[in-house]
Amino acid sequence: MIQFTVIDRNGESKEVEVPEDINLNLMELLKAAEYDILATCGGMALCATCRVDVESGLEQLAEAQDQELDMLDTLPDAQTVSRLACQLRVNEQLQGIVIRIKGDLA
Amino acid sequence: MSNNIIHTDLCIIGAGPVGLFAVFEAGLLKMRCHLVDVLPQVGGQLSEIYPHKPIYDIPGFPEIKAQELVENLMEQIKPFDPGFTLGERVEKLEKLENGIFAVQTSDGTVIHCKAVVIAGGLGCFEPRKPEIENLLNFEGKGVNYMVKDPEVYRDKKIVLAGGGDSALDWTIFLANIAKEVTLVHRGDTFRGAPDSAEKVFKLAEMGKINLILSSHLMKINGNGSLQSVHLLNKAKEEITLDADYLIPLFGLSPKLGPIADWNLNIDKSAISVNTEDYSTNISGIYAIGDINTYPGKLKLILSGFHEGALMAQSAFKHVFPDQKLSFKYTTVYGVNSF
Numbered sequence: 001m002i003q004f005t006v007i008d009r010n011g012e013s014k015e016v017e018v019p020e021d022i023n024l025n026l027m028e029l030l031k032a033a034e035y036d037i038l039a040t041c042g043g044m045a046l047c048a049t050c051r052v053d054v055e056s057g058l059e060q061l062a063e064a065q066d067q068e069l070d071m072l073d074t075l076p077d078a079q080t081v082s083r084l085a086c087q088l089r090v091n092e093q094l095q096g097i098v099i100r101i102k103g104d105l106a
Numbered sequence: 107m108s109n110n111i112i113h114t115d116l117c118i119i120g121a122g123p124v125g126l127f128a129v130f131e132a133g134l135l136k137m138r139c140h141l142v143d144v145l146p147q148v149g150g151q152l153s154e155i156y157p158h159k160p161i162y163d164i165p166g167f168p169e170i171k172a173q174e175l176v177e178n179l180m181e182q183i184k185p186f187d188p189g190f191t192l193g194e195r196v197e198k199l200e201k202l203e204n205g206i207f208a209v210q211t212s213d214g215t216v217i218h219c220k221a222v223v224i225a226g227g228l229g230c231f232e233p234r235k236p237e238i239e240n241l242l243n244f245e246g247k248g249v250n251y252m253v254k255d256p257e258v259y260r261d262k263k264i265v266l267a268g269g270g271d272s273a274l275d276w277t278i279f280l281a282n283i284a285k286e287v288t289l290v291h292r293g294d295t296f297r298g299a300p301d302s303a304e305k306v307f308k309l310a311e312m313g314k315i316n317l318i319l320s321s322h323l324m325k326i327n328g329n330g331s332l333q334s335v336h337l338l339n340k341a342k343e344e345i346t347l348d349a350d351y352l353i354p355l356f357g358l359s360p361k362l363g364p365i366a367d368w369n370l371n372i373d374k375s376a377i378s379v380n381t382e383d384y385s386t387n388i389s390g391i392y393a394i395g396d397i398n399t400y401p402g403k404l405k406l407i408l409s410g411f412h413e414g415a416l417m418a419q420s421a422f423k424h425v426f427p428d429q430k431l432s433f434k435y436t437t438v439y440g441v442n443s444f
Contacts, residue, residue: 038375040228040360042396042405046155047228047360069297074270074357076236077322080293104359106375 002092007055007100009036018090026052026094027086030101037103043086045071049103050085051078057097061088112189114140115425117209117219119196119365122150124395124410125225126179131418133186134436137425138444140189140217142196142209149176150227165408175407185443191215195230197364199391207390221424223417224377224386224393225410228360236267236323236354248332249352253280258351261285265335265347267323268355269293274302276355281314288316288347290323290337321345326352365397373399383420384413390424392417 002020007013018029027039027050038049045067054061058081064072068087072078082102088094116132118125121143129139147153152161152172160169167175194211199222201207209217233251235241241249253259253276264284266277269291277289289306296303310317320340327334335352337345362375371378371387376399379386384394394417395410403409422431 040375044155048234048357049359070270071357073293073297074234074268074272074355076234076267076292076354076356078292106361 120225
């Protein structure tokens, strides 16, 4: 099982546990778990509404590709710890990380 | 401005794959269509964003390139001779007393139709705005989200904000025009085109621009029009810059745009529809494709095609209220062009 922590917009922290073979990206998983994100573009790194800040474990994650970096670069409030959930596969790299939901809601 | 009103049966807002296929389904039922799209070409996301990417889930096509699908759809709807208004954004929608809908675009084109089909995909791409309290008060009074006419900035003091390619490119370009150019970036490096980033650093070294890194916009001030921009740096110190213009360049994000003001039921930036016919809460207005939402919604082109077919069956009663609709297979009756 993969376990990690999600902090929602109200600051409430929850442990999430999913099987290794779930074959989803993090945005899809967050939506399925009914977290408050828009994910307007459906995972194409176009809208950045699935942005998360990785508060712990950033170094474990696969490096962002150009398309994700381009998008993060344009955001007015992205931090160095910001990632797009749609570009992160849910796999063992997420083990133990802590993310905070950030993307715009409008 | 055009004074000629376009008359049609269905006005389809959005000329992406789903909007295009809706023309086919409408055409089989003898309904004429006119499509409007803010982009200068048909195809929506497929042509604008990923024309050369393969799509694997179009029934009957193990693999097809996005642009090829658009071209095929254009071929498929040719018999029904749709009209197109491209490069214009739909701004207004109103229902006239005779039950006809009037759709008006940003350029003043007016379309009168019996039913409206919103196939707007992700919506319109609009500039992403930074969170500054009184930003809206200064829009058009010193705050511009895009550079339309560089001459406006001649001999002016301007502050650009952003770290993407367009922030870099405009900084370089305006360095020769404006009196003073400051580029503010939240990070301390630029991940955009290395050439542009290098040029910006060089201009800063030469004293031609003012480069402020690791800082973000905090507030803006002015008396009627913009006078100063206030930043906060990493050390939480406030920096004040005199400025005639602030140009935040934080990319574009998809928004519903004017559609959000048409009294349609909206759920999380998507239009709620009845899955029986993909009608909205307003009789005669339908929403199909990525822009709608309903329990179990999948944002797939193939779902949009299905939605278009059911929409057409339902829209028929708005276009031909006195006629009875009988369902016909193309295999039996063929495709009868207009």
